[in-house]
Amino acid sequence: MSPRPAVPTSPASTASPLLPGSTLGVMGGGQLGRMFVHAAQAMGYFTVVLDPDPDSPAGRVSHHHVHADYEDGDGLARLSRLADAVTTEFENVPAGALASLAGDVPVAPAADAVAIAQDRIREKAHFVRCSAEGGVGPAPYAVIETEDQLAAVGDELLPGILKTARLGYDGKGQQTVHTRAELAAAWAASGRVACVLEKRLPLAMECSVIVARGRDGQTVHFPPQRNLHRGGILAVTEVHEQNMPAAQAQRAVSATKSIAEGLDYVGVLCVEFFVLEDGSLVVNEMAPRPHNSGHYTLDACEQSQFELQVRTLAGLPLVVPRQHSPAIMLNILGDLWFVQGDGAQVEPPWDRVLALPGTHLHLYGKVEARRGRKMGHLNITGATVDQVREVAAQAASLLGLADSSAC
Ligand code: ADP
Ligand code: MG
Numbered sequence: 001m002s003p004r005p006a007v008p009t010s011p012a013s014t015a016s017p018l019l020p021g022s023t024l025g026v027m028g029g030g031q032l033g034r035m036f037v038h039a040a041q042a043m044g045y046f047t048v049v050l051d052p053d054p055d056s057p058a059g060r061v062s063h064h065h066v067h068a069d070y071e072d073g074d075g076l077a078r079l080s081r082l083a084d085a086v087t088t089e090f091e092n093v094p095a096g097a098l099a100s101l102a103g104d105v106p107v108a109p110a111a112d113a114v115a116i117a118q119d120r121i122r123e124k125a126h127f128v129r130c131s132a133e134g135g136v137g138p139a140p141y142a143v144i145e146t147e148d149q150l151a152a153v154g155d156e157l158l159p160g161i162l163k164t165a166r167l168g169y170d171g172k173g174q175q176t177v178h179t180r181a182e183l184a185a186a187w188a189a190s191g192r193v194a195c196v197l198e199k200r201l202p203l204a205m206e207c208s209v210i211v212a213r214g215r216d217g218q219t220v221h222f223p224p225q226r227n228l229h230r231g232g233i234l235a236v237t238e239v240h241e242q243n244m245p246a247a248q249a250q251r252a253v254s255a256t257k258s259i260a261e262g263l264d265y266v267g268v269l270c271v272e273f274f275v276l277e278d279g280s281l282v283v284n285e286m287a288p289r290p291h292n293s294g295h296y297t298l299d300a301c302e303q304s305q306f307e308l309q310v311r312t313l314a315g316l317p318l319v320v321p322r323q324h325s326p327a328i329m330l331n332i333l334g335d336l337w338f339v340q341g342d343g344a345q346v347e348p349p350w351d352r353v354l355a356l357p358g359t360h361l362h363l364y365g366k367v368e369a370r371r372g373r374k375m376g377h378l379n380i381t382g383a384t385v386d387q388v389r390e391v392a393a394q395a396a397s398l399l400g401l402a403d404s405s406a407c
Pocket of ligand 1: 139161163168198201202206229232285
Protein backbone atom coordinates (compact mmCIF):
# COMPACT_ATOMS: atom_id res chain seq x y z
CA MET A 1 0.00 0.00 0.00
CA SER A 2 1.39 3.38 -0.95
CA PRO A 3 1.94 5.80 1.89
CA ARG A 4 -0.77 8.37 2.41
CA PRO A 5 -0.05 11.80 0.92
CA ALA A 6 1.30 14.16 3.57
CA VAL A 7 -1.45 16.29 5.05
CA PRO A 8 -0.33 19.87 5.66
CA THR A 9 -0.15 20.33 9.41
CA SER A 10 0.29 24.10 9.58
CA PRO A 11 -0.82 25.13 13.06
CA ALA A 12 -2.74 27.97 11.38
CA SER A 13 -5.20 25.41 10.05
CA THR A 14 -5.68 23.68 13.40
CA ALA A 15 -9.36 23.73 14.28
CA SER A 16 -9.31 22.05 17.70
CA PRO A 17 -8.92 24.35 20.69
CA LEU A 18 -5.61 24.96 22.43
CA LEU A 19 -6.28 23.64 25.89
CA PRO A 20 -4.68 24.89 29.13
CA GLY A 21 -1.08 23.72 29.26
CA SER A 22 -0.45 25.30 25.84
CA THR A 23 1.55 28.51 25.52
CA LEU A 24 -0.09 31.76 24.43
CA GLY A 25 2.02 34.58 23.06
CA VAL A 26 1.43 38.31 22.97
CA MET A 27 3.10 41.03 20.95
CA GLY A 28 3.66 43.95 23.31
CA GLY A 29 4.36 44.10 27.01
CA GLY A 30 2.19 46.96 28.24
CA GLN A 31 -0.64 46.83 30.77
CA LEU A 32 -3.05 45.19 28.34
CA GLY A 33 -0.53 42.43 27.74
CA ARG A 34 -0.05 42.08 31.49
CA MET A 35 -3.77 41.60 32.11
CA PHE A 36 -3.92 39.12 29.21
CA VAL A 37 -1.03 37.20 30.80
CA HIS A 38 -2.79 37.20 34.18
CA ALA A 39 -6.00 35.85 32.59
CA ALA A 40 -4.14 33.19 30.59
CA GLN A 41 -2.11 32.04 33.59
CA ALA A 42 -5.21 31.88 35.79
CA MET A 43 -6.64 29.40 33.28
CA GLY A 44 -3.48 27.26 33.25
CA TYR A 45 -1.77 28.51 30.11
CA PHE A 46 1.89 29.33 29.81
CA THR A 47 2.67 32.73 28.36
CA VAL A 48 5.33 34.44 26.28
CA VAL A 49 5.59 38.20 25.73
CA LEU A 50 7.64 39.90 23.03
CA ASP A 51 8.66 43.42 24.02
CA PRO A 52 11.99 45.23 23.76
CA ASP A 53 11.74 46.67 27.29
CA PRO A 54 13.17 44.34 29.98
CA ASP A 55 10.92 46.09 32.55
CA SER A 56 7.71 45.85 30.52
CA PRO A 57 4.62 45.31 32.72
CA ALA A 58 3.64 42.11 30.90
CA GLY A 59 7.17 40.79 30.44
CA ARG A 60 7.76 40.93 34.18
CA VAL A 61 4.88 38.59 34.96
CA SER A 62 5.10 36.24 31.97
CA HIS A 63 6.68 32.77 31.98
CA HIS A 64 8.80 33.80 28.98
CA HIS A 65 9.86 37.23 27.84
CA VAL A 66 11.50 37.70 24.46
CA HIS A 67 13.41 41.01 24.62
CA ALA A 68 13.38 42.07 20.99
CA ASP A 69 12.06 44.74 18.69
CA TYR A 70 8.75 43.95 17.06
CA GLU A 71 10.34 43.44 13.64
CA ASP A 72 13.42 41.55 14.80
CA GLY A 73 13.51 38.29 12.82
CA ASP A 74 15.25 36.28 15.57
CA GLY A 75 12.85 37.58 18.21
CA LEU A 76 9.82 36.70 16.09
CA ALA A 77 11.26 33.25 15.40
CA ARG A 78 11.73 32.68 19.15
CA LEU A 79 8.20 33.83 19.85
CA SER A 80 6.72 31.52 17.25
CA ARG A 81 8.79 28.57 18.55
CA LEU A 82 7.58 29.13 22.11
CA ALA A 83 3.95 30.06 21.43
CA ASP A 84 1.10 27.88 20.18
CA ALA A 85 -0.85 31.01 19.15
CA VAL A 86 -0.10 34.74 19.24
CA THR A 87 -2.20 37.84 19.86
CA THR A 88 -1.40 41.52 20.17
CA GLU A 89 -1.97 44.06 22.88
CA PHE A 90 -1.48 47.33 20.99
CA GLU A 91 -2.52 48.35 17.53
CA ASN A 92 0.77 49.82 16.45
CA VAL A 93 2.55 46.49 16.43
CA PRO A 94 3.82 46.32 12.82
CA ALA A 95 1.22 44.46 10.77
CA GLY A 96 4.11 42.98 8.74
CA ALA A 97 5.44 41.29 11.88
CA LEU A 98 2.02 39.72 12.55
CA ALA A 99 1.80 38.60 8.93
CA SER A 100 5.21 36.93 9.12
CA LEU A 101 4.36 35.23 12.43
CA ALA A 102 1.17 33.91 10.85
CA GLY A 103 3.27 31.73 8.57
CA ASP A 104 4.37 29.72 11.61
CA VAL A 105 1.69 29.99 14.25
CA PRO A 106 -2.00 31.01 14.45
CA VAL A 107 -2.31 34.78 14.96
CA ALA A 108 -5.47 36.55 16.08
CA PRO A 109 -6.50 39.20 15.27
CA ALA A 110 -5.13 38.83 11.76
CA ALA A 111 -2.54 41.24 10.38
CA ASP A 112 -5.04 42.61 7.82
CA ALA A 113 -7.55 43.65 10.48
CA VAL A 114 -4.82 45.23 12.61
CA ALA A 115 -3.48 47.08 9.55
CA ILE A 116 -6.90 48.65 8.97
CA ALA A 117 -7.22 49.73 12.62
CA GLN A 118 -3.70 51.25 12.45
CA ASP A 119 -4.63 53.65 9.71
CA ARG A 120 -7.46 56.14 10.25
CA ILE A 121 -7.97 56.46 6.48
CA ARG A 122 -8.55 52.74 5.97
CA GLU A 123 -10.45 52.51 9.26
CA LYS A 124 -12.94 55.23 8.28
CA ALA A 125 -13.38 53.69 4.83
CA HIS A 126 -14.27 50.42 6.59
CA PHE A 127 -16.79 52.25 8.80
CA VAL A 128 -18.36 53.85 5.72
CA ARG A 129 -18.65 50.42 4.05
CA CYS A 130 -20.22 48.90 7.17
CA SER A 131 -22.76 51.73 7.48
CA ALA A 132 -23.86 51.49 3.84
CA GLU A 133 -27.19 49.90 4.75
CA GLY A 134 -28.40 52.40 7.33
CA GLY A 135 -25.80 51.57 10.00
CA VAL A 136 -23.71 53.94 12.08
CA GLY A 137 -21.21 55.98 10.04
CA PRO A 138 -18.18 58.12 11.00
CA ALA A 139 -18.12 61.92 11.41
CA PRO A 140 -17.91 63.87 8.14
CA TYR A 141 -14.23 63.83 7.13
CA ALA A 142 -11.73 64.40 4.37
CA VAL A 143 -8.48 62.57 3.65
CA ILE A 144 -5.46 64.90 3.39
CA GLU A 145 -2.39 63.37 1.81
CA THR A 146 -1.63 65.97 -0.88
CA GLU A 147 -1.71 69.77 -1.37
CA ASP A 148 -4.61 69.26 -3.80
CA GLN A 149 -6.64 67.39 -1.19
CA LEU A 150 -5.85 70.15 1.32
CA ALA A 151 -7.12 72.79 -1.11
CA ALA A 152 -10.26 70.77 -1.84
CA VAL A 153 -11.38 70.51 1.81
CA GLY A 154 -14.93 71.82 2.20
CA ASP A 155 -15.64 74.65 4.67
CA GLU A 156 -18.36 72.53 6.27
CA LEU A 157 -15.60 70.46 7.96
CA LEU A 158 -14.46 73.48 10.00
CA PRO A 159 -13.98 73.79 12.87
CA GLY A 160 -12.44 70.36 12.65
CA ILE A 161 -9.86 68.09 14.17
CA LEU A 162 -6.83 67.20 12.09
CA LYS A 163 -5.71 63.70 13.05
CA THR A 164 -2.61 61.94 11.78
CA ALA A 165 -3.63 58.76 9.97
CA ARG A 166 -1.13 56.67 11.90
CA LEU A 167 0.35 56.38 15.40
CA GLY A 168 -2.11 58.61 17.29
CA TYR A 169 -3.36 57.65 20.75
CA ASP A 170 -4.69 59.37 23.88
CA GLY A 171 -5.32 62.56 21.87
CA LYS A 172 -1.75 62.66 20.52
CA GLY A 173 -1.35 63.53 16.85
CA GLN A 174 -4.51 65.68 16.90
CA GLN A 175 -5.07 69.37 16.46
CA THR A 176 -8.25 71.42 16.44
CA VAL A 177 -8.36 73.88 13.54
CA HIS A 178 -10.89 76.70 13.04
CA THR A 179 -9.83 78.21 9.72
CA ARG A 180 -8.26 77.08 6.46
CA ALA A 181 -5.08 78.94 7.45
CA GLU A 182 -4.92 77.02 10.74
CA LEU A 183 -5.56 73.79 8.86
CA ALA A 184 -2.73 74.46 6.40
CA ALA A 185 -0.38 75.36 9.28
CA ALA A 186 -1.36 72.26 11.28
CA TRP A 187 -0.83 69.97 8.30
CA ALA A 188 2.57 71.59 7.60
CA ALA A 189 3.46 71.15 11.29
CA SER A 190 2.61 67.44 11.04
CA GLY A 191 5.32 67.15 8.36
CA ARG A 192 2.61 66.77 5.68
CA VAL A 193 2.03 63.17 6.73
CA ALA A 194 -1.22 61.46 5.78
CA CYS A 195 -4.06 62.87 7.90
CA VAL A 196 -7.81 63.02 8.13
CA LEU A 197 -9.68 66.21 8.90
CA GLU A 198 -12.78 65.40 10.87
CA LYS A 199 -15.62 67.80 11.57
CA ARG A 200 -15.67 68.67 15.28
CA LEU A 201 -19.02 67.49 16.58
CA PRO A 202 -20.94 68.63 19.65
CA LEU A 203 -20.80 65.51 21.81
CA ALA A 204 -23.54 64.73 24.32
CA MET A 205 -21.44 61.80 25.53
CA GLU A 206 -19.05 59.07 24.43
CA CYS A 207 -19.46 55.34 24.66
CA SER A 208 -17.74 52.18 23.51
CA VAL A 209 -18.66 48.58 22.84
CA ILE A 210 -16.39 45.57 23.20
CA VAL A 211 -17.09 42.36 21.32
CA ALA A 212 -15.28 39.04 21.22
CA ARG A 213 -15.51 37.05 18.00
CA GLY A 214 -14.39 33.47 17.65
CA ARG A 215 -12.90 31.63 14.68
CA ASP A 216 -16.35 30.25 13.90
CA GLY A 217 -17.86 33.75 13.73
CA GLN A 218 -19.68 33.45 17.05
CA THR A 219 -19.76 36.91 18.63
CA VAL A 220 -20.52 37.98 22.18
CA HIS A 221 -20.54 41.52 23.56
CA PHE A 222 -20.23 43.44 26.79
CA PRO A 223 -22.82 46.11 27.58
CA PRO A 224 -21.97 49.56 26.15
CA GLN A 225 -19.64 51.57 28.32
CA ARG A 226 -20.17 55.25 28.97
CA ASN A 227 -16.84 57.08 28.89
CA LEU A 228 -15.56 60.42 30.08
CA HIS A 229 -12.28 61.70 28.60
CA ARG A 230 -10.12 64.40 30.10
CA GLY A 231 -7.41 65.99 27.97
CA GLY A 232 -7.93 63.31 25.27
CA ILE A 233 -7.32 60.47 27.78
CA LEU A 234 -10.01 58.20 29.19
CA ALA A 235 -10.70 59.22 32.79
CA VAL A 236 -13.90 57.44 33.87
CA THR A 237 -15.98 54.54 32.55
CA GLU A 238 -19.41 53.86 33.98
CA VAL A 239 -21.46 50.78 33.12
CA HIS A 240 -24.96 49.87 34.21
CA GLU A 241 -28.33 49.41 32.60
CA GLN A 242 -29.47 53.01 32.90
CA ASN A 243 -26.31 54.19 31.17
CA MET A 244 -28.01 55.01 27.92
CA PRO A 245 -31.37 54.39 26.26
CA ALA A 246 -31.84 50.73 25.33
CA ALA A 247 -32.41 51.43 21.62
CA GLN A 248 -29.22 53.48 21.43
CA ALA A 249 -27.25 50.74 23.20
CA GLN A 250 -28.69 48.19 20.78
CA ARG A 251 -27.63 50.28 17.78
CA ALA A 252 -24.07 50.62 19.13
CA VAL A 253 -23.83 46.88 19.73
CA SER A 254 -25.11 45.92 16.30
CA ALA A 255 -22.81 48.47 14.59
CA THR A 256 -19.84 47.00 16.48
CA LYS A 257 -20.80 43.48 15.47
CA SER A 258 -21.05 44.44 11.81
CA ILE A 259 -17.66 46.19 11.98
CA ALA A 260 -16.14 42.99 13.42
CA GLU A 261 -17.90 40.81 10.90
CA GLY A 262 -16.80 43.01 7.99
CA LEU A 263 -13.19 42.37 9.05
CA ASP A 264 -13.79 38.65 9.55
CA TYR A 265 -12.31 39.49 12.92
CA VAL A 266 -11.07 36.96 15.46
CA GLY A 267 -10.34 38.31 18.93
CA VAL A 268 -11.50 41.17 21.15
CA LEU A 269 -12.44 44.40 19.37
CA CYS A 270 -13.49 47.72 20.87
CA VAL A 271 -15.36 50.37 18.92
CA GLU A 272 -15.68 53.93 20.27
CA PHE A 273 -18.77 56.02 19.50
CA PHE A 274 -19.85 59.62 19.88
CA VAL A 275 -23.43 60.28 20.95
CA LEU A 276 -24.69 63.60 19.58
CA GLU A 277 -27.22 65.89 21.21
CA ASP A 278 -30.08 64.54 19.07
CA GLY A 279 -29.27 61.02 20.31
CA SER A 280 -27.71 59.88 17.04
CA LEU A 281 -24.54 57.81 17.03
CA VAL A 282 -21.30 58.38 15.16
CA VAL A 283 -18.54 55.80 15.05
CA ASN A 284 -15.18 57.23 16.13
CA GLU A 285 -12.45 54.59 16.04
CA MET A 286 -11.69 50.98 16.83
CA ALA A 287 -9.00 49.15 18.76
CA PRO A 288 -8.10 45.57 17.71
CA ARG A 289 -7.56 44.43 21.30
CA PRO A 290 -9.01 44.81 24.79
CA HIS A 291 -9.59 48.44 25.69
CA ASN A 292 -9.14 50.74 28.65
CA SER A 293 -12.91 51.25 28.76
CA GLY A 294 -13.32 47.49 29.33
CA HIS A 295 -11.19 47.22 32.46
CA TYR A 296 -14.30 47.21 34.69
CA THR A 297 -15.05 43.73 33.27
CA LEU A 298 -12.26 42.34 35.49
CA ASP A 299 -14.47 42.80 38.55
CA ALA A 300 -18.01 43.37 37.28
CA CYS A 301 -18.55 40.61 34.69
CA GLU A 302 -18.55 36.83 34.69
CA GLN A 303 -15.72 36.87 32.15
CA SER A 304 -13.32 39.75 31.69
CA GLN A 305 -12.34 41.13 28.29
CA PHE A 306 -8.94 39.49 28.84
CA GLU A 307 -10.45 36.07 29.49
CA LEU A 308 -12.41 36.45 26.26
CA GLN A 309 -9.17 37.37 24.48
CA VAL A 310 -7.68 34.12 25.80
CA ARG A 311 -10.76 32.17 24.70
CA THR A 312 -10.79 33.63 21.17
CA LEU A 313 -7.07 32.99 20.77
CA ALA A 314 -7.28 29.44 22.07
CA GLY A 315 -10.45 28.66 20.10
CA LEU A 316 -12.42 27.96 23.29
CA PRO A 317 -16.19 28.49 23.41
CA LEU A 318 -17.49 32.00 23.99
CA VAL A 319 -20.24 32.61 26.50
CA VAL A 320 -22.18 35.81 27.06
CA PRO A 321 -20.13 37.71 29.66
CA ARG A 322 -22.97 38.77 31.96
CA GLN A 323 -22.35 41.87 34.04
CA HIS A 324 -23.22 41.03 37.64
CA SER A 325 -22.65 44.43 39.22
CA PRO A 326 -22.87 48.07 38.20
CA ALA A 327 -19.38 49.46 37.88
CA ILE A 328 -17.28 52.58 37.67
CA MET A 329 -13.65 52.56 36.59
CA LEU A 330 -11.35 55.42 37.49
CA ASN A 331 -8.17 55.61 35.46
CA ILE A 332 -5.05 56.20 37.50
CA LEU A 333 -2.48 58.35 35.74
CA GLY A 334 1.04 59.13 36.90
CA ASP A 335 -0.09 62.65 37.86
CA LEU A 336 -1.41 61.23 41.13
CA TRP A 337 2.16 60.58 42.29
CA PHE A 338 3.02 64.29 42.00
CA VAL A 339 0.35 65.91 44.18
CA GLN A 340 2.93 67.80 46.22
CA GLY A 341 3.90 70.00 43.28
CA ASP A 342 7.61 70.06 44.24
CA GLY A 343 8.45 67.24 41.80
CA ALA A 344 8.76 64.65 44.60
CA GLN A 345 6.92 61.37 44.06
CA VAL A 346 4.49 60.27 46.76
CA GLU A 347 2.56 56.98 46.63
CA PRO A 348 -1.21 57.71 46.58
CA PRO A 349 -3.11 56.72 49.77
CA TRP A 350 -4.11 53.23 48.60
CA ASP A 351 -4.77 52.05 52.16
CA ARG A 352 -7.49 54.67 52.58
CA VAL A 353 -8.97 53.97 49.15
CA LEU A 354 -9.05 50.22 49.81
CA ALA A 355 -10.95 50.79 53.05
CA LEU A 356 -13.94 51.74 50.88
CA PRO A 357 -16.34 48.87 50.08
CA GLY A 358 -16.29 47.43 46.56
CA THR A 359 -12.95 48.89 45.50
CA HIS A 360 -10.61 46.80 43.35
CA LEU A 361 -7.14 48.22 42.73
CA HIS A 362 -5.21 47.27 39.60
CA LEU A 363 -1.69 48.67 39.26
CA TYR A 364 0.43 47.80 36.26
CA GLY A 365 3.83 47.49 37.90
CA LYS A 366 5.37 50.36 35.93
CA VAL A 367 8.77 51.22 37.30
CA GLU A 368 8.38 54.97 37.05
CA ALA A 369 5.37 57.28 37.45
CA ARG A 370 5.15 60.03 34.83
CA ARG A 371 2.46 62.63 34.26
CA GLY A 372 -0.14 61.36 31.78
CA ARG A 373 1.18 57.78 32.02
CA LYS A 374 -1.41 55.08 32.68
CA MET A 375 -0.28 53.50 35.96
CA GLY A 376 -3.39 51.55 36.87
CA HIS A 377 -7.12 51.77 37.40
CA LEU A 378 -9.57 51.45 40.25
CA ASN A 379 -12.77 49.47 39.71
CA ILE A 380 -15.70 50.08 41.99
CA THR A 381 -18.56 47.59 42.19
CA GLY A 382 -21.59 47.50 44.45
CA ALA A 383 -25.19 46.45 44.84
CA THR A 384 -26.69 49.60 43.30
CA VAL A 385 -25.63 52.37 40.92
CA ASP A 386 -26.01 54.96 43.69
CA GLN A 387 -23.75 53.00 46.02
CA VAL A 388 -21.10 52.63 43.32
CA ARG A 389 -21.28 56.35 42.54
CA GLU A 390 -20.96 57.29 46.18
CA VAL A 391 -17.87 55.12 46.72
CA ALA A 392 -16.37 56.35 43.44
CA ALA A 393 -16.82 59.95 44.58
CA GLN A 394 -15.11 59.17 47.90
CA ALA A 395 -12.24 57.40 46.17
CA ALA A 396 -11.83 60.23 43.67
CA SER A 397 -11.71 62.74 46.48
CA LEU A 398 -9.07 60.73 48.41
CA LEU A 399 -6.99 60.51 45.25
CA GLY A 400 -7.46 64.16 44.25
CA LEU A 401 -9.30 63.24 41.03
CA ALA A 402 -11.62 65.86 39.56
CA ASP A 403 -14.58 63.70 38.71
CA SER A 404 -15.91 60.23 39.34
CA SER A 405 -19.02 60.07 37.19
CA ALA A 406 -19.20 59.63 33.45
CA CYS A 407 -22.90 60.55 33.43
P1 ADP B 1 -7.31 58.69 20.24
O1 ADP B 1 -6.73 57.71 19.28
O2 ADP B 1 -6.30 59.64 20.77
O3 ADP B 1 -8.18 58.05 21.29
P2 ADP B 1 -9.80 59.83 19.20
O4 ADP B 1 -10.06 60.04 17.75
O5 ADP B 1 -10.59 58.80 19.89
O6 ADP B 1 -8.23 59.60 19.32
O7 ADP B 1 -9.97 61.23 19.94
C1 ADP B 1 -9.77 61.41 21.32
C2 ADP B 1 -10.91 62.19 21.93
O8 ADP B 1 -11.02 63.49 21.29
C3 ADP B 1 -12.27 61.55 21.69
O9 ADP B 1 -12.52 60.54 22.65
C4 ADP B 1 -13.19 62.77 21.83
O10 ADP B 1 -13.35 63.13 23.20
C5 ADP B 1 -12.40 63.87 21.15
N1 ADP B 1 -12.74 63.93 19.70
C6 ADP B 1 -12.13 63.25 18.70
N2 ADP B 1 -12.72 63.49 17.52
C7 ADP B 1 -13.73 64.35 17.73
C8 ADP B 1 -14.70 64.98 16.90
N3 ADP B 1 -14.76 64.77 15.58
N4 ADP B 1 -15.59 65.84 17.48
C9 ADP B 1 -15.54 66.06 18.82
N5 ADP B 1 -14.65 65.50 19.66
C10 ADP B 1 -13.75 64.64 19.15
MG1 MG C 1 -10.03 57.19 21.10
